[in-house]
Amino acid sequence: MNRVDELLSGLDLSVAAKAEAFYMRVGHVRLTVRCPEPLRARLMDYFVETLSPEPGEITVHLLPGQELAQDIDWTEWQREPGKTGRKDAICDLQDGRLVRKIRSGVTFLQARDIAVALGPLQDNISTVINFVNTQVLSACLRQGWQLCHAAAATREGRTLAISGLSGGGKSTSILKMMDIDGMQFLSNDRILVQAGEPPRVLGIPKHPRINPGTILGNSRLHGLLSSQRRAELQQMPASELWALEEKHDLIVPRIYGPDRMCLSGPLTDFWVLNWSHDSSHPTRVAPISLADRRDLLGAIMKSPGPFHQHPDGHFEPSGATIDPAAYLKALKGARVSEVSGRIDFDLLAQEGRRLFDG
Structure with a gap:
């Protein structure tokens, strides 16, 4: 060896x-x-x-x-x-x-x-x-923070994290929140959470890599595509556009201007996307207990991956299981809600405005 x-x-x-x-x-x-x-x-x-x-x-x-x-x-x-x-x-x-x-x-x-x-x-x-x-x-x-699979935005002492299964709309949702005055981008896909009252959140500095569906649904982002490509994509059926994997880098300061990023804050709210295009029910944001909804906790938890070295020197083993108890402890004090029903980003943005302006 x-x-x-x-x-x-x-x-x-x-x-x-x-x-x-x-x-x-x-x-x-x-x-x-x-x-x-x-x-x-x-x-x-x-x-x-x-x-x-x-x-x-x-x-x-x-x-x-x-x-x-x-x-x-x-x-x-x-x-x-x-x-x-x-x-x-x-x-x-x-x-x-x-x-x-x-x-x-x-x-x-x-x-x-x-x-x-x-x-x-x-x-x-x-x-x-x-x-x-x-x-x-x-x-x-190594200092006891927990890694969450989530996007997040923060403003004036309130931070909203949004999680969900891959492709569930985390990036689109958090970018909708960025249209709220004074909102700052915290993370696109990974956050670290430390237990506290409220918990503390730290964002990994990774700008969004977004698909065409996210771009077409937000006029602020249209410049990331050529006019010809936008016209081509607008002819696609909505189901095909949603599934299309064609990543584009969105560098936050270039699109939203200076001082629109902040990588840390108090974690006050956590939404878990559990919605679908096929649902016949209206979009709903309702408080839940993660202790009672381990299915939703699974969407939040994230393996540290092969690079992680533990405090005692050993590396994360392949296939290791994640400890839910550590996440429940870290997220205690944050208000967690389930987003259910049909996918509606505009309605979710309205809920976000009420949250931050309320």
């Missing part, structure tokens, strides 16, 4: 070390990122809302184009229930873990004080962004 230092000896870390580092701060977590241009400029542009003048205690090294010299015995990572396709492979070392993205070939070396990404990084910028964000996620998990 290989050790981290053996693998590092076959890599040229000076490529990253010689480059001018940039620093990030996400809540209480601080990062130092070292990588050459042009990747550095692209990442700084993406993470502009988190840039800090102070170096961080966590350092990420990015090595575009490099490969491991050793042959690695990879094991496929078991994905969460409902997820299909081969995504990640892992190889556990004596003092660390290797993770490889099966489709792209991007490889990561993760250990207690080491975070290295290598391979075709320039062609897989979203994967690199996720790796940087993973360092924030793991740091918080």
Whole structure:
């Protein structure tokens, strides 16, 4: 079994070390990122809302184009229930873990004080962004925060998180809330929650990646598509448009302007989307108890994934189960509601206005 230092000896870390580092701060977590241009400029542009003048205690090294010299015995990572396709492979070392993205070939070396990404990084910028964000996620998990699969927005001491099954409309819903005056974007897909009265929430700095249906339903976003593409999509049946996977990056400051992001706040409200296009019932937002609705809790809970290293040094095992009790404790004090009935984003936006203006 290989050790981290053996693998590092076959890599040229000076490529990253010689480059001018940039620093990030996400809540209480601080990062130092070292990588050459042009990747550095692209990442700084993406993470502009988190840039800090102070170096961080966590350092990420990015090595575009490099490969491991050793042959690695990879094991496929078991994905969460409902997820299909081969995504990640892992190889556990004596003092660390290797993770490889099966489709792209991007490889990561993760250990207690080491975070290295290598391979075709320039062609897989979203994967690199996720790796940087993973360092924030793991740091918080080691301090007892819980990872939730949710989008969130915040204003004046109130934060609304919205969860639901994949494709259920989290991004569309939270972007509808962004049309409320003074609303700030907190997260698109991942939040960390810490128990408290009320609970505290920290957003992972990931801008929305949205499908055409979300864009067509919000006039503010139409510029993300060419006029020709919009015309083509408008001819599609609603059911096909809803299912279409064609991701577009929405960089929040470019669309909504400066000061429209805030990555932390008090978690006051949590909505779980349990609606459908086929429902004959009107859209309804009703308070529920997560202790009595474990089916809805399942939509909130999120595995930390193969990169996570626990406080005692061991890595998250493949196929590990999630502890519901930890989530119930962390979310105690937040008002949780179920969104049921037929899908109606405009009505949900009205409910959001009442929530924040009430």
